[in-house]
Amino acid sequence: MARAIDPQSSMAALFGSRLRKLRVAAGLTQAEVGSLAHVVSSRIAQLERATGAKPTLELTRVLDRELVADELLIDLWPYVYREAFPDWSRAFIAYSARAAVIREYASHVVPGLLQTPEYARALLSVGHTLRDAEHLEERLAARLDRQVRLTGSDRPDLWIILDEAVLRRPIGGSAVMRAQLEKLLRMSEEPDITIQVLPFDQGAHGSLGGSLTVLVMPDGTEVAYTEGAHYGQLTEEPDEVERFVLTYDQLRAMALPPLMSLAMIRSVLEADHRAASVPSRSDRRRLAQQQLQQPGGRQLRAGGGRIPRRRPGP
Structure with a gap:
């Protein structure tokens, strides 16, 4: 029995x-x-x-x-x-499952919502909180299940800024990384997903210590989450959150415009990871001006207002 x-x-x-x-x-x-x-x-x-x-x-x-x-x-x-995640990430997961807008700066790896199964497995396999093979499968399944929300009727507006290091670090090997970069390009075609790249030549910025996520809840309130290799910190105090919102807006202004960001992802995909070129500042300004002349382009200006907090209704 x-x-x-x-x-x-x-x-x-x-x-x-x-x-x-x-x-x-x-x-x-x-x-x-x-x-x-x-x-x-x-x-x-x-x-x-x-x-x-x-x-x-x-x-x-x-x-x-x-x-x-x-x-x-x-x-x-x-x-x-x-239960498949460390204690310090569970509150963040609960918030992100309800968020209407997710704004994330990823300093080292592709955000979980956009990871391929193979990329996610390679990352989770080296986690210090991993107990055994069974725990790996639990965490992998949980991470992939989170992505289901991007296909649902309540999917959030997703704005992702990737540090250039994210594109150049071959997690899982060249084949895994190639598939991951291809997925980023595919996901960028979705109307509610915007991807930017922050190139190395932008130098120091306010989030060098790790990743930053700002969540806008359905009622308009905001929470911020910062994360390093082995820690996470959720911030709910409005004054503190506002500082992180400002940091994110500055990162967005420093990053390449969306179309130029996708061009850089393609260059890394199509060439050797060490040989991909970064567009010059004059090229960025020229392309940014072209985007401003396109429908909806004003939302992409470098010094513009914040990302809309709520997605318009149908």
């Missing part, structure tokens, strides 16, 4: 306990539930015992529907999902 798990030991254990009760109440075996959810029966057993990788959001939705759980499992899933 399988050893009973303590539903109070973790959110994954609570999820597994509720899943088992729903399955038993429905008069179904693990194999039958697995068939309904298009997974092997051992996967259902792992979820009920809170072993193995944590459930994805897609699988949770299927289980909730097939077991007529009235969104009980869906409501539990975010808490299970957050």
